[in-house]
Structure formats: structure tokens, C-alpha cells
Amino acid sequence: MDISQFRYALGTTNAAKKLAVVQATGAEPACLSVPSGVSDQPLSEEETVQGAINRAKAVLAQMPGNDIGLGLEGGLMYDDRFTQQWYLISICAAWNGESLYVGKGLSFPIPRQAAERIVREGIELRTVIDEWGNTTGSNQQGGAYALLTDGRIKRADVFEQAVTAAITPFVSAFYQ
Numbered sequence: 291m292d293i294s295q296f297r298y299a300l301g302t303t304n305a306a307k308k309l310a311v312v313q314a315t316g317a318e319p320a321c322l323s324v325p326s327g328v329s330d331q332p333l334s335e336e337e338t339v340q341g342a343i344n345r346a347k348a349v350l351a352q353m354p355g356n357d358i359g360l361g362l363e364g365g366l367m368y369d370d371r372f373t374q375q376w377y378l379i380s381i382c383a384a385w386n387g388e389s390l391y392v393g394k395g396l397s398f399p400i401p402r403q404a405a406e407r408i409v410r411e412g413i414e415l416r417t418v419i420d421e422w423g424n425t426t427g428s429n430q431q432g433g434a435y436a437l438l439t440d441g442r443i444k445r446a447d448v449f450e451q452a453v454t455a456a457i458t459p460f461v462s463a464f465y466q
């Protein structure tokens with residue numbers, strides 16, 4: 291089936307995430323805000339993946355006229371094995387009611403001062419990014435990626451690749 295022929299239900303109304311789905315699929319997703327079931331600021335890969343899966347399943351359950359539920363979740367993870375640094379990760383889960391796949395977008399090092407404030411003060415990444423960039427709603431736009439790279443990488447582009455990875459098994463004949 292052609293990638294743009296599926297009907298996608300996206301578990302958020304976030305503009306950067308919606309743009310990512312449009313870029314990845316060429317289709318307009320039906321958007322509905324559903325709970326992630328994890329903390330507002332996930333602090334591990336496990337929690338971030340779980341949030342994406344919860345959203346994908348919840349949105350397809352609430353909008354059953356669609357073919358694939360998509361859950362996009364951003365989070366932070368600490369790498370204690372190789373680098374002892376914090377990373378921003380962007381995950382997409384895709385669920386068609388039978389099969390579940392997860393695509394993982396670019397993982398990006400986050401400045402230590404940002405991660406320390408988020409953990410110590412219990413605030414969210416977007417608060418720090420908006421403060422540093424003198425913006426509002428950075429999480430709906432280029433996000434941390436754009437601030438840190440001077441616009442060379444945007445949140446929608448990172449999620450686009452995660453979405454492509456998660457939906458490819460439903461689209462490509464090689465997986466059938």
C-alpha cells in the first residue's frame with residue numbers, strides 16, 4: 291500500500307510533531323491529544339518509548355476509523371556507559387491494532403547545565419530552551435535541536451525520520 295494512502299491518527303496536536311508526520315507520509319494525520327501515561331518530562335529511554343507506545347495505542351483506540359496510530363514522545367536519557375552525558379531523544383511508536391513498531395530519531399547531547407536544572411528543579415526541557423532562546427513554544431517549532439545547531443536541525447526533521455522508521459514495516463513489501 292502506498293504510504294500516503296493510510297489514514298494516520300496522531301496522539302497529539304503539537305505542530306512540530308504533526309509536521310513530522312506530514313513530511314514522512316505526505317498525508318494529513320487526524321490529531322488528538324491523548325495522555326502519554328508517563329511523566330511530562332521523561333528521564334530515560336524506557337520511559338520515553340513507553341510514552342510513545344501509550345500514545346499510539348490510545349489514539350487508535352479513540353479514533354478507530356484510522357489505519358495506524360502514531361505516538362511521538364520526546365525525552366532525556368543519561369548515558370552512564372560510554373560518555374556520562376545527557377541526550378535528547380525523539381521516539382515514534384506505530385500501532386495498527388495488531389503489530390507495534392518503534393522508530394528512534396536522532397539522539398543529541400544536551401548541555402549539562404540544562405539537564406542538571408531539569409533534574410534538580412523538576413522543570414521541562416522546553417522551559418530551559420525557551421529561556422535560552424528567548425522564545426515561547428520551542429517544542430512546537432524547531433525545538434532544542436534548532437537552538438543548539440543554529441537552525442541546521444529541526445525537531446520536525448528528527449521526528450520525521452523516527453516516523454519513517456516506525457511505519458516502514460507497514461508499508462514495505464519486504465516485511466510482509
Ligand SMILES: O=P(O)(O)OP(=O)(O)OP(=O)(O)OC[C@H]1O[C@@H](n2cnc3c(O)ncnc32)[C@H](O)[C@@H]1O
Pocket residue numbers: 301302303304307326330331332362363364365378414415416417419428429430432433434435445
Ligand atoms: O504536546 P506534546 O505532544 O505533549 O509534546 P511536548 O513537546 O509537550 O512533549 P514531549 O512528551 O514530546 O516531550 C517531553 C518534554 O520535553 C520537552 N522537549 C522535548 N523535545 C524538545 C525540544 O526539541 N525542544 C524543546 N523542548 C523539548 C517537551 O516540551 C516536554 O516538556
